[in-house]
């Protein structure tokens with residue numbers, strides 16, 4: 001949390017509210033509060049590079065995560081596969097429109113947009129393609145972060161809906177592995193981004 005008072009940048013400890021002059025950190029350095037020891041700021045090592053690679057990995061995992069069978073279902077003696085997309089289609093066919101929409105939104109659309117966002121931001125910083133529009137983009141990306149973990153919750157709903165709809169036996173398939181890895185990559189891509197560095201750089205470039 002930084003505030004500008006008399007043109008001087010201050011940083012407040014999130015734990016005990018002590019105010020300090022904002023430190024200039026080098027890669028790998030942390031600023032700790034003298035009073036309570038809380039880590040107030042941290043400059044992550046190779047933040048952009050790591051985020052870029054994690055988001056590339058996530059993009060590659062995207063297709064198998066959505067299209068590969070998530071689970072196998074044995075129904076009346078017959079074995080069926082179901083991918084995440086199949087689950088949405090089945091929910092629509094059975095007229096669970098609201099749940100189908102929520103699953104699509106939070107298990108597919110939001111993670112896709114979030115991953116694309118992390119890829120775009122890290123790409124722009126890695127190859128020095130900074131544009132003023134990035135300011136708005138980063139603000140929007142920040143809001144999206146609040147919805148990040150909802151896809152895990154949604155996956156749980158999909159599986160339990162399947163279980164409820166039919167008396168079935170479930171088995172886990174490759175799609176689920178891809179989904180978990182995809183989830184991990186998109187979380188790592190966002191976590192590796194050094195927010196403070198990004199905002200500082202954008203502020204220096206575009207804010208007077």
Ligand SMILES: [Zn+2]
Nearest residue numbers: 013016033036
């Ligand atoms: Zn403190």
